[in-house]
Amino acid sequence: MTDKNTGGDVRLTGISKSYGSFTAVHPLDLTVPQGSFFALLGASGCGKTTTLRMIAGLEDPTTGTVFLGDQDVTDLPPYKRPVNTVFQSYALFPHMDISENIAFGLRRRGIKSVKKQVDEMIDLVQLGEHAHKKPHQLSGGQQQRVAVARALINHPQVLLLDEPLGALDLKLRRQMQLELKRIQTEVGITFVHVTHDQEEAMTMADQVAVMNGGRVEQLGAPADLYENPRTTFVANFLGTSNLIEAEVLETGSDVLVTAGGGKLRLPGDRCTSAVRRGGKVLVGVRPEKISLAHADDAGEIADGRNRVTGRIVDSSFIGVSTQYVVNSPAGAELQVYEQNIERDARLVPGAQVVLHWNPAHTFGLDAAQDIDAGVETVEDAA
Amino acid sequence: MTATLAKEAPGPVEEPVLRKPPARKRLVPYWLLLPGIVWLLVFFALPMVYQASTSVQTGSLEKGFEVTWHFQTYWNAFQEYWPQFVRSLLYAGTATLLCLLLGYPLAYLIAFKAGRWRNLLLVLVIAPFFTSFLIRTLAWKTILADDSVVVDVLNALHFLDVTDWLGWTEGDRVLATPMAVVTGLTYNFLPFMILPLYTSLERIDGRLHEAAQDLYASPATTFRKVTFPLSMPGVVSGTLLTFIPASGDYVNAELLGSTDTKMVGNVIQSQFLRVLDYPTAAALSFILMAIVLGMVTVYIRRAGTEDLV
Amino acid sequence: MRWLRKNLVVIAGLLTLAYMILPNLVVMAFSFNRPKGRFNYSWQEFSLDAWKDPCGVADMCESLSLSLQLAAWATLGAVLLGTMIAFALVRYRFRARGAINSLIFLPMAMPEVVMAASLLTLFLNMGIELGFWTVLIAHIMFCLSFVVTAVKARVMSMDPRLEEAARDLYAGPAQTFLRVTLPIAAPGIAAGALLAFALSFDDFIITNFNAGSTVTFPMFVWGSAQRGTPVQINVIGTAMFVLAVLMVAAGQFITNRRKKTATA
Numbered sequence: 032m033t034d035k036n037t038g039g040d041v042r043l044t045g046i047s048k049s050y051g052s053f054t055a056v057h058p059l060d061l062t063v064p065q066g067s068f069f070a071l072l073g074a075s076g077c078g079k080t081t082t083l084r085m086i087a088g089l090e091d092p093t094t095g096t097v098f099l100g101d102q103d104v105t106d107l108p109p110y111k112r113p114v115n116t117v118f119q120s121y122a123l124f125p126h127m128d129i130s131e132n133i134a135f136g137l138r139r140r141g142i143k144s145v146k147k148q149v150d151e152m153i154d155l156v157q158l159g160e161h162a163h164k165k166p167h168q169l170s171g172g173q174q175q176r177v178a179v180a181r182a183l184i185n186h187p188q189v190l191l192l193d194e195p196l197g198a199l200d201l202k203l204r205r206q207m208q209l210e211l212k213r214i215q216t217e218v219g220i221t222f223v224h225v226t227h228d229q230e231e232a233m234t235m236a237d238q239v240a241v242m243n244g245g246r247v248e249q250l251g252a253p254a255d256l257y258e259n260p261r262t263t264f265v266a267n268f269l270g271t272s273n274l275i276e277a278e279v280l281e282t283g284s285d286v287l288v289t290a291g292g293g294k295l296r297l298p299g300d301r302c303t304s305a306v307r308r309g310g311k312v313l314v315g316v317r318p319e320k321i322s323l324a325h326a327d328d329a330g331e332i333a334d335g336r337n338r339v340t341g342r343i344v345d346s347s348f349i350g351v352s353t354q355y356v357v358n359s360p361a362g363a364e365l366q367v368y369e370q371n372i373e374r375d376a377r378l379v380p381g382a383q384v385v386l387h388w389n390p391a392h393t394f395g396l397d398a399a400q401d402i403d404a405g406v407e408t409v410e411d412a413a
Numbered sequence: 414m415t416a417t418l419a420k421e422a423p424g425p426v427e428e429p430v431l432r433k434p435p436a437r438k439r440l441v442p443y444w445l446l447l448p449g450i451v452w453l454l455v456f457f458a459l460p461m462v463y464q465a466s467t468s469v470q471t472g473s474l475e476k477g478f479e480v481t482w483h484f485q486t487y488w489n490a491f492q493e494y495w496p497q498f499v500r501s502l503l504y505a506g507t508a509t510l511l512c513l514l515l516g517y518p519l520a521y522l523i524a525f526k527a528g529r530w531r532n533l534l535l536v537l538v539i540a541p542f543f544t545s546f547l548i549r550t551l552a553w554k555t556i557l558a559d560d561s562v563v564v565d566v567l568n569a570l571h572f573l574d575v576t577d578w579l580g581w582t583e584g585d586r587v588l589a590t591p592m593a594v595v596t597g598l599t600y601n602f603l604p605f606m607i608l609p610l611y612t613s614l615e616r617i618d619g620r621l622h623e624a625a626q627d628l629y630a631s632p633a634t635t636f637r638k639v640t641f642p643l644s645m646p647g648v649v650s651g652t653l654l655t656f657i658p659a660s661g662d663y664v665n666a667e668l669l670g671s672t673d674t675k676m677v678g679n680v681i682q683s684q685f686l687r688v689l690d691y692p693t694a695a696a697l698s699f700i701l702m703a704i705v706l707g708m709v710t711v712y713i714r715r716a717g718t719e720d721l722v
Numbered sequence: 723m724r725w726l727r728k729n730l731v732v733i734a735g736l737l738t739l740a741y742m743i744l745p746n747l748v749v750m751a752f753s754f755n756r757p758k759g760r761f762n763y764s765w766q767e768f769s770l771d772a773w774k775d776p777c778g779v780a781d782m783c784e785s786l787s788l789s790l791q792l793a794a795w796a797t798l799g800a801v802l803l804g805t806m807i808a809f810a811l812v813r814y815r816f817r818a819r820g821a822i823n824s825l826i827f828l829p830m831a832m833p834e835v836v837m838a839a840s841l842l843t844l845f846l847n848m849g850i851e852l853g854f855w856t857v858l859i860a861h862i863m864f865c866l867s868f869v870v871t872a873v874k875a876r877v878m879s880m881d882p883r884l885e886e887a888a889r890d891l892y893a894g895p896a897q898t899f900l901r902v903t904l905p906i907a908a909p910g911i912a913a914g915a916l917l918a919f920a921l922s923f924d925d926f927i928i929t930n931f932n933a934g935s936t937v938t939f940p941m942f943v944w945g946s947a948q949r950g951t952p953v954q955i956n957v958i959g960t961a962m963f964v965l966a967v968l969m970v971a972a973g974q975f976i977t978n979r980r981k982k983t984a985t986a
Contacts (some may be wrong), residue, residue, distance in 0.1 A: 089886050109889040110898075122887035126905045135901075136891035181891065425909035442814035448820065449866060453825050454862040457775045460840035467843050515738040519973060520736030536970050537739060541746050543966035544959040547943040552745035553950060589808055595763065603742055653831070661833020664926060668947060678835045678927075685839050685931065698836040709831055 760950025794836020
C-alpha cells in the first residue's frame, strides 16, 4: 500500500506557534519514525493539537519547518500534503451520505472510478449496510469509523488522529483502541495520535511524547516513560507516583537519603539530576511496587528493603486490587496498590503499617520542581 | 502515490525564520466586505449626509436651494407638527404593546402547546405575508365599515361607548378614528412580534418548566421567574421590530384614518412628494430619526441585550 | 371554569390567529364580489367575473410583473452582497468591525420613511432620473441587512472543522467552497433570499418615494385605493396566498416522504 522506500519520517525542526503574545507551542524538534504509532499526550491546552494541526497544514507555524521524508512541506496548503486527519468531532459532511463522505478525497484528486475502493474501505470498517445513510443517522462509534475510513482511503503517508475517541463511552473506546491498532498494523501507515488519556496512549502507541505547557517533557516508549519518568509532571501524569521530599546523606552507586526520620536507598543511576550530600531530592516510587505489612509483622520484612512506617487513613476495594492511602512522617497520602491474593484482615483504616519495597524500584527527581505538577484535579478528570 | 507529491528536497533551514501569512490572505475579508459596504455607504449613509445638508437649506423650487445653515427650519417644523410627532409615538407605542399582549400567547402556544400542529400554525402566521399588505389593510376598511358585523357587535356590547368616552372612536364609527389606525398598525406588525418571540421561546428547554414546578413554583410563578426572563431577547427584538416601522408608517393612517389621525410619516410624505418643501421634510425626518434612535438606544441599554436579531 | 383557566393560553392564541387571518378571508371572499360603483368594500353579489379575467384592469398585470422582476433582481443582488459580508463577519478578524456591524444594523433600526426621504434627496441632488434602477438600488439597500443577519446566523452555527476536513481531503479553496461551505450554508442563504424577495415585493414606502413614474404592484394598489379598487387585486392577493400555502404544504409533504424513505 504505502511505498516504504521514500523515507517517510515526519520531522519537525524548531517548530513553534504563537498567537499574539501567547505561545501555544515552544520551538520543538520531533521525529516520528515511518510506520510507527506515535502518541502526543498531554492535558488540554498543552499544545498537542496545535502541533498536530501544523503537521496537517491547518495551522501555519510561527517558526520552524515540517518535513515529510525529505520534502519540506511547511509552505504547502493542507490539500497538497499527503497527510490526512481524523478530527475530534469527526467533521463528517452532513449533506453527503457515508459513501460520498468516504469518496470525497479520491474524487478531489480527480480519480473517476472510486466505487471499488470505497466498497473495500466500507467493508474494512464494517459499515456495509450503512453506505447510503447520512452521518447523523449513525451512532458515535460508527461515525468515528467513517472518519477513519474517509482519511485512510487516500493512503496518506501519515494519518493524524485528533482525540478521535474522546466522544465515545469507555467500553466502546477500549474496543476502538484495539481496532485502530489493528488497522495501523495492517496498513503500516504512520499514525500520529493526540490524546489526553494516558492509558490510551500507553496501550496504543510505540512512542509517546508527553507535552506540557507547549513543550515536550519527555519522549520514549510507554514502559520506559512509566518506569523512568524524568520530571514530576511525567511521574504524576502517567499513572500515579508517590513523591517524597528527602535530604541526601550519601552519594555513590547507591544514594542514601533521609525523609521523616527514616532512611531510604535508591540507585544512583536512577537520579535525573546530580545529587550532592546535604542537597534535596524527590524520591519516587509507584504504588504497585510497594508491599504493605501490619506493624506487628515488621520483623518479618527482609533486610535491605526500603521501609516507611505509617497509618492507613483510607482503603477502597477495586476488585483485582485494594488501594490504600497511608499517612506517614515521610509524606502524607501515600498510595499503595495491593493485589487481592491473601488479604490481611487487619489492614483497615486506623491500622499501623510498614510500607516496604525493593530499592531498585525507586527513582530520584530534581527537587526544584513542583511536586504536584501533572496531578489530575477534579476539573481535569471531568 | 507519494512520488507524485514529492519535489526536490531543500536542505533544512538553520535559522528560525518568522513566517507571516501572505498579504493576499489578510486582504480576503476586506474584499468580501467591499461591495456590500460600499453599497450601504453610498445609498444609506451618504443620503443621510445629503438630507442633513438639505435640512439647513433655504430657497424655493423655482430659484433652487442653497445651504444657509438655517436651523430655524427644525424649530418651525417641530412647532408646527408636534401633534403629529406625539400621535406617531402614541399610536406606535400602543400598537407595540398590543402586539406584545396579543402575540405572546400565540407564540407561547406554538412553542409549547401546539404539538403536531406547530408547523401548520407557523404557516398560518407567515402566510398572510404573501398577500400584499396594502390589500390586507384595505380589507380592514370592509371589516370596520360602519354597518359591518364587527362594529355592530362592539356596539351591542357598549364597547364603543367606552372608546368614544376615551376619545378613541367617534359615536358609532370605528373607521377614520384613532382606534382604526392602531388596529391596522397592530395587525400589520404582529408577525414581526410573534416570530422573534417564538424563536426565543422555542429555545427554552421544556425541562426547565418541570424543574421550576419541582422546586415549588406555581405555573404563574414559573412563567414570571423562568419563562418570561428567558424570552427577553425575543421581547426586545420583537418590540423594536414593531415600534420602529410603526412610528414611521403612514399607510395605515392614510387608509384607515382621517385628517385628525395623521402621523408624522404622512407629513414627511406630503412635504416631500406634494408640497415639495424639501428642507422641512428633511428636518422632520431627522427629528423622527433622532427620536427613534434615542429611544432605541435607551431601551437596549435598559434591556441589557446587544444581540438583537 | 377550571377548563377555561387551563386553556386560557390556547384560547388567547387562537383569537390572535383569527385576528391575523381575518383580513385574508375577507380579501378572498371579496374576490368573488360584484361591487356597485368603483370601490369593492361592501358585499353585493357572488360572481366569478374577476377570476375569469384577472388581467382585465388596465396596467395591473404590468405592475405585477414589474414587481416580480424587481424582487428577483433585488434578491439576487442582496443575497450576493449580503452573503459575502456575512462570511467576512463570521470567519475573519479585521479592523473596524464595530463600525461595520453598526452600518449593517442601522438600516433595520431606521423608520422606512426616513430612508425613503434621504435616498430621494440623494437622487435629486445627483440628478439621477427616478425609475426602475433607483427602485432596484433602494431595494437591494434595505434587503441587504436582513440577508446578512439570516446568513450570519447559519454560518455561525457551522462547524469550521468541516471546511478544514475538506481542505485536508485534497479540496482546494474553490472546491471547498462549492462542495462543502455553500451546501451547508444553503438553508441560511435560502432564508435570506426568501425574506429579501418578500420585503422587496411588498415594499411600498421606499418605492413610492423613489419610483418616479414607474408603478409597482403595491403602488398600483395604493393608487386604486384613491381611484377605485378593482376586484382583480383581491384575485391576485388570494391567488398568491393560496399558492404560497400550497407550496409550503408540498414542501412539507416532500420532506416527510424523504424522512420516511430514509428511515425505512
